[in-house]
Amino acid sequence: MLSAQERAQITQVWDLIAGHEAQFGAELLLRLFTVYPSTKGYFPHLSACQDAAQLLSHGQRMLAAVGAAVQHMDNLRAALSPLADLHALVLRVDPANFPLLIQCFQVVLASHLQDEFTVEMQAAWDKFLTGVAVVLTEKYR
C-alpha cells in the first residue's frame, strides 16, 4: 500500500512532531472546531469552554494514537483495533468527519513545517491518514 519512499516521508514528518503531540493535537482540535463547527457536537465539554488544558490533553491522546499508527503503518488494522471499536461502536462518529480532520491535520503540518513540508510529504500523509481513517470507520454496522 505505501511505497518505501512514502514510508520514509511519513516517518520524517513524524520525527518533527514527536515530543510536541499535545501542542499539535490542541491546534488540530481548535482548527477542526473553528473551520467545521459541526464537529463540536462530538466534544461538548471540550468545545464549549475550549479550555487549553483539556484541548492539550485530548490533543495529546489523539496525536499519540497517530504516532502509534506511524510505528505500525504496515499493520494498522491490528494496531488500531481497540480505537476502531471505540469510534465505530461507542462514539459512533460519522465517518464524514474524518476527511475534515485529515484536512485540518495537513494545514497544521504545513503551518509549522512550512517549506519543509513538501508536496510529496503531503501526498504521503494524506494516504497514510486516509488509511488510518478507513480502519477507524470500518467496524460500523
Ligand code: ZNH
Ligand atoms: Zn477520535 C477519542 C484518536 C478521529 C471524536 N480519538 C479519541 C481517543 C483517541 C482518538 C486516541 C481517546 C481514546 C481513549 O481515551 O481511550 N480520533 C483519533 C484519531 C482520529 C480520530 C487517530 C483520526 C485520525 N475522533 C476522530 C474524529 C472525531 C473524533 C474525526 C469527530 C469529529 N474521538 C472523538 C471523540 C472522542 C474521541 C468524541 C472521545 C473524547 C472524550 O473522551 O471525551
